[in-house]
Structures are given as structure tokens and as C-alpha cells.
Amino acid sequence: MTTDFDHAADVVRQFDRDRYLSALLLPESLRPGVMALYAFSAEIARIRELVSEPLPGEVRLQWWRDLLEGTEHGAAAANPVANALLQTIETYRLPRQGLVSMIDARVFDLYNDPMPSLNDLEGYAGETASSLFQLVCLVLNDGKEADTATAAGHAGVAYSLTGLMRALPWHASRQQIYVPADIQGRHNLDPETVFRGLTTPELKAALAEMCGHVRHHLTRVKKAATDVPHNCQPAFLPLVLVRPFLEKLEAPDFDPLQQTAEISQLRRQWILWRASGRVFDRL
Known part of the structure; x- marks a missing residue:
């Protein structure tokens, strides 16, 4: 049944x-x-x-x-x-x-408004992905609070930003872009070129900066890992896929608007299985 x-x-x-x-x-x-x-x-x-x-x-x-x-x-x-x-x-x-805040954050997805700043994007990631990491930690710890908030916060930002960069072709096709306006400005990126499917040096520079932020947050997760109880660590398993996806996104011949950073399901399963006993060592 x-x-x-x-x-x-x-x-x-x-x-x-x-x-x-x-x-x-x-x-x-x-x-x-x-x-x-x-x-x-x-x-x-x-x-x-x-x-x-x-x-x-x-x-x-x-x-x-x-x-x-x-x-x-x-x-x-x-x-x-x-x-x-x-x-x-x-x-x-x-x-x-925490669940209601996840819903509130998703209102942004319904519109094509620009993401104002990196700080706003990290806030969006915190309400969606970071909250989810934290809630899963609670389940794994039988509903008891543990020192997982810092690790969950940085994990959610790294995971969310990677997912948004991978989804760039899909979002661009509906006139939506999650590259924050301040990052666009730093690299003179015109979002209209993104909507037209044009991969420009400006776009690649903006995405390179975002990849750098992802790596920064992964480092912060590893620093916070010592505070995370062993039984909560499996909550962070999805995060071990971030670096392999980043390698795809950062490949010199990768076209972020015409390709999707993808790895086979078999390799994903192998990466997850290999990391299942020592998650933070594999970040």
C-alpha cells in the first residue's frame, strides 16, 4: 500500500x-x-x-x-x-x-524582477536551501537542537548558487536572471544579452565571481564542520556534488547559456556513496 x-x-x-x-x-x-x-x-x-x-x-x-x-x-x-x-x-x-520563510522566499521566483545584490541572493539562498539543511539536521537529531546553523547557512548558499548557475539557460529563456545586479555592474554585464542567449566575456566574468563565492562558502562549511554532531553530518550529503558541478561550470570550453553543467547519475551516486561516511572530508 x-x-x-x-x-x-x-x-x-x-x-x-x-x-x-x-x-x-x-x-x-x-x-x-x-x-x-x-x-x-x-x-x-x-x-x-x-x-x-x-x-x-x-x-x-x-x-x-x-x-x-x-x-x-x-x-x-x-x-x-x-x-x-x-x-x-x-x-x-x-x-x-522556517518552512513559512521558505514559502515567502519563493514569491521572488514568480516574477522577473532582478536580484538586487549578492547580499539579497545569499538571503534568498538562506531562506530556501540553508533552512532545508537545518531542518534535515533536526530530523537526523530527533528534533533536538544542535550546533548546525553556521554550517547549514554556508552550505545553503553554496548549494543554491551552484544550482542557479546550472539553471541559467532555463531561467534566461523565461527572461529571468539570478546573477545579482551588483555583480552584473562590476563586470558590465547587460542582462539583455543573456536573454538573447549570447555568452559574452562579461557573463563569464560574472559567473566566475559567483563560483568564487561558492568556493568561499564551502570553505566556511568545512570550518564549521567540527561543531556539527556526527549524526547530523549526513544532512550535508547533497553538498558534495557542488565541486564536481563547479568544475563543469568553470571548464574553459563550457558555454553557460547553451549547455547545462551535468554529471551522470552513476557518477553522482558514486560521489554520494563515497562521501556518506565522511561528508565534510569530501567538500
């Missing part, structure tokens, strides 16, 4: 393969709760793809907000991801505000 948690795992497998593969390496008893969190993240992240204009997207996000705040009037029982999420919140006593 298929459960709500089985459905949540299917959502993660379909829409967030890297996190799905990493979750398979977690202790079996903890896997359902982690999958529920990943499924929630995937569902709110893909709302832009399900709507033709921002207002219906805001309505969908409001449904999730109402669900978490206890004011949802629709049939939550008909949504297996919602059910799995609510059960996970109750089992591990998870703070709902």
Missing part, C-alpha cells in the same frame, strides 16, 4: 534527483521525514512552472502558508505531500516559521 511518505519520495525522485539520491543513503527510519521536507521544497520551488502568471502562483504559495499556520480551508487530506510534511513536523517538533 502506497503511503503519503511514499508519494513524497516519488516527488523528490522526479523533481529533485540529487537530494533524492542523497536521502537514500540515510538511515531507513529517518528517510521518510527527510523525503517529506525535500518534497515540500520541490513542490514550492516548481510552482513557477505550473502557472502562467504570478497571481495563481501566489495563491498556491498562500495555500501552503495557510496549511502551516493552521488556517488552510481546503482538503489538506487530499495532498499526500502536505500530510507527510505535517506528520514530520509533529514527529520531530520542527519549527514552522
Whole structure:
């Protein structure tokens, strides 16, 4: 019989393969709760793809907000991801505000407004990816607080920025760009050239700066790793894929608008498996 948690795992497998593969390496008893969190993240992240204009997207996000705040009037029982999420919140006593903040951050995705600054981008990454790392740590630690916030904060920025650079062709095709305006300005990047699919030296310079920020945050994660309890460390498994993706993005012949930085699923599984016992050594 298929459960709500089985459905949540299917959502993660379909829409967030890297996190799905990493979750398979977690202790079996903890896997359902982690999958529920990943499924929630995937569902709110893909709302832009399900709507033709921002207002219906805001309505969908409001449904999730109402669900978490206890004011949802629709049939939550008909949504297996919602059910799995609510059960996970109750089992591990998870703070709902972190999940609500994830929803609030995703409003930005519905519009084509420019990301104002690197600081704003890091804030966006903190509310989405960093919060998710932190919540998974709570599940792995049976709902108990641990000293994981610093590592989770930097991990989320590194993971999110890498994902956004990999998604550049996709975002550009819909007239959206997550390269912050201050980085664009430093390298004289005209976003219109990005929307036209033109890979310019200015774009490559801007992305090189972003890659540098990713590497900086990976270094900060490793410095904070000594504070992370051993049982929470598997929460950071998805992060070990960042460096291999960076190598693709930084290759001299890589075209960031015509290609997607990709590695095979077999290699991803091998990287994750190899790192499963010593995550921070593989960053």
C-alpha cells in the first residue's frame, strides 16, 4: 500500500534527483521525514512552472502558508505531500516559521524582477536551501537542537548558487536572471544579452565571481564542520556534488547559456556513496 511518505519520495525522485539520491543513503527510519521536507521544497520551488502568471502562483504559495499556520480551508487530506510534511513536523517538533520563510522566499521566483545584490541572493539562498539543511539536521537529531546553523547557512548558499548557475539557460529563456545586479555592474554585464542567449566575456566574468563565492562558502562549511554532531553530518550529503558541478561550470570550453553543467547519475551516486561516511572530508 502506497503511503503519503511514499508519494513524497516519488516527488523528490522526479523533481529533485540529487537530494533524492542523497536521502537514500540515510538511515531507513529517518528517510521518510527527510523525503517529506525535500518534497515540500520541490513542490514550492516548481510552482513557477505550473502557472502562467504570478497571481495563481501566489495563491498556491498562500495555500501552503495557510496549511502551516493552521488556517488552510481546503482538503489538506487530499495532498499526500502536505500530510507527510505535517506528520514530520509533529514527529520531530520542527519549527514552522522556517518552512513559512521558505514559502515567502519563493514569491521572488514568480516574477522577473532582478536580484538586487549578492547580499539579497545569499538571503534568498538562506531562506530556501540553508533552512532545508537545518531542518534535515533536526530530523537526523530527533528534533533536538544542535550546533548546525553556521554550517547549514554556508552550505545553503553554496548549494543554491551552484544550482542557479546550472539553471541559467532555463531561467534566461523565461527572461529571468539570478546573477545579482551588483555583480552584473562590476563586470558590465547587460542582462539583455543573456536573454538573447549570447555568452559574452562579461557573463563569464560574472559567473566566475559567483563560483568564487561558492568556493568561499564551502570553505566556511568545512570550518564549521567540527561543531556539527556526527549524526547530523549526513544532512550535508547533497553538498558534495557542488565541486564536481563547479568544475563543469568553470571548464574553459563550457558555454553557460547553451549547455547545462551535468554529471551522470552513476557518477553522482558514486560521489554520494563515497562521501556518506565522511561528508565534510569530501567538500
